[in-house]
Amino acid sequence: MSYRLRIEPSGHEMDIAANETILEAALRHGYTLPYSCRSGTCATCKGKILSGSVDYGEVDAKMLTDAEMEAGYALFCQATPLTDLSIEAKEVGAAAGIQIKTLPSRVARIVDLAPEVRALFLQIPSSQEFHFLPGQYIDILLKDGSRRGFSLANIPNSEGLLELHIKHVPGGQFTGHVFSGMKEKDILRFEGPLGTFFIREEFPERPLLMAATGTGFAPIKGMLQQLFTKGEQREIHLYWGVRYAPEFYYQELLQEWQSAYPNFHFTPIVSRPDAAWTGRSGYITEAILADFPTPKDFAAYLCGHPDMVSDLSQRLQQAGLDSNYIFSDAFVFAKAKNP
Structure with missing residues (x-):
C-alpha cells in the first residue's frame, strides 16, 4: 500500500x-x-x-x-x-544531484593519528565515480548486515581516496578489527555519501563558528580544506575539545593553516588537563559562549558527541543565533544505526 x-x-x-x-x-x-x-x-x-x-x-x-x-x-x-x-x-538543494551508491573499496593506507585514533584511506575503483560534499559520511557495510558510519575527512580528489578517522571503541566489532586485524589491501563495501552536514553557500556573509569533540574533527577537516581551496575570506573560528591533550592530531596541519590564513582561528580545549597542558581547559560549550556571548551573526557547524552537539546548539539559540544557521552531526553509538 x-x-x-x-x-x-x-x-x-x-x-x-x-x-x-x-x-x-x-x-x-x-x-x-x-x-x-x-x-x-x-x-x-x-x-x-x-x-x-x-x-x-x-x-x-x-x-x-x-x-x-x-x-x-x-x-x-x-x-x-x-x-x-x-x-x-x-x-537541501546542494545535495540534490549527488547519487547515493554502494561501492567496494580497498584499504590503501592505515595511519596512526593518536593513541586511539587511526586514519583509514580507502581507494575507490578507478571505474567508479563517487561525488560527495566535504562533511558528509559513509556507512561501512559489515558482513553480518550491520553498518558503521564514519565522516569523510577530505575533499574529493582525482586519486579516488576517502579518508576516515576511526576511534577505537573498547569491545567494538568494527573498530576492534581496525586496530587489531585490518591490513592494507583489505576490501570494504560502503554506502554513501550520506547526511547533510556540509558548508552552506546560501549566506556567504556570515563568519563561521566550528565546534568539534574527538573525531568530530574529521568532517570539519574536510570542510576547512574546501574553504581554503576556494580562497575563503570570512573569519573562521574552530574550537576542538578532547579529554586529554595526546588525543589531538593533525597539529602540524592546523599550525600550517593558522600561518597561511590570517582569518582562521583555532582554539584547542582539554577537559581533563595534566600539569603539562598550558592551553584552555574545560568544555568547548562554555569556552565558545565566553568568547562569543552574542553569536547571532555566525553560521555554526557542530560535530561530535551528541551531548555537546545538543547542548551547544541550545545554548547558541538561547544566546540569539537563529536555528536556521546551526548545522550539526551528532556521532551516535553504532548499535543505534539502522541495519
Whole structure:
C-alpha cells in the first residue's frame, strides 16, 4: 500500500510506501531533507506534519518530546505514513544531484593519528565515480548486515581516496578489527555519501563558528580544506575539545593553516588537563559562549558527541543565533544505526 507525500513550501509530491519513512521516500525521489544519524537519535531531521497522521517509530524521548508530537512534529527518519501526508521541511538543494551508491573499496593506507585514533584511506575503483560534499559520511557495510558510519575527512580528489578517522571503541566489532586485524589491501563495501552536514553557500556573509569533540574533527577537516581551496575570506573560528591533550592530531596541519590564513582561528580545549597542558581547559560549550556571548551573526557547524552537539546548539539559540544557521552531526553509538 502507498500514500501521497507533499513537501512544503516546495510543493514537491511523491508516493510513499506504508513501511517507508518520510526521509527514505524523499531521498528515493531525489529530494534531500536535512538528516544525519537516520536512527532517531540526533533530531537533525525533525520537522512538522502539516496534515495526515504517522507512526512515529522508535525515537529518543530527548529528541522528540510528547509535547512536540502533540504540536505536530516528527523525526522524518523514523516516521512512516498512516494516511496521505503534507509536511513542512526545508529541502537541501546542494545535495540534490549527488547519487547515493554502494561501492567496494580497498584499504590503501592505515595511519596512526593518536593513541586511539587511526586514519583509514580507502581507494575507490578507478571505474567508479563517487561525488560527495566535504562533511558528509559513509556507512561501512559489515558482513553480518550491520553498518558503521564514519565522516569523510577530505575533499574529493582525482586519486579516488576517502579518508576516515576511526576511534577505537573498547569491545567494538568494527573498530576492534581496525586496530587489531585490518591490513592494507583489505576490501570494504560502503554506502554513501550520506547526511547533510556540509558548508552552506546560501549566506556567504556570515563568519563561521566550528565546534568539534574527538573525531568530530574529521568532517570539519574536510570542510576547512574546501574553504581554503576556494580562497575563503570570512573569519573562521574552530574550537576542538578532547579529554586529554595526546588525543589531538593533525597539529602540524592546523599550525600550517593558522600561518597561511590570517582569518582562521583555532582554539584547542582539554577537559581533563595534566600539569603539562598550558592551553584552555574545560568544555568547548562554555569556552565558545565566553568568547562569543552574542553569536547571532555566525553560521555554526557542530560535530561530535551528541551531548555537546545538543547542548551547544541550545545554548547558541538561547544566546540569539537563529536555528536556521546551526548545522550539526551528532556521532551516535553504532548499535543505534539502522541495519
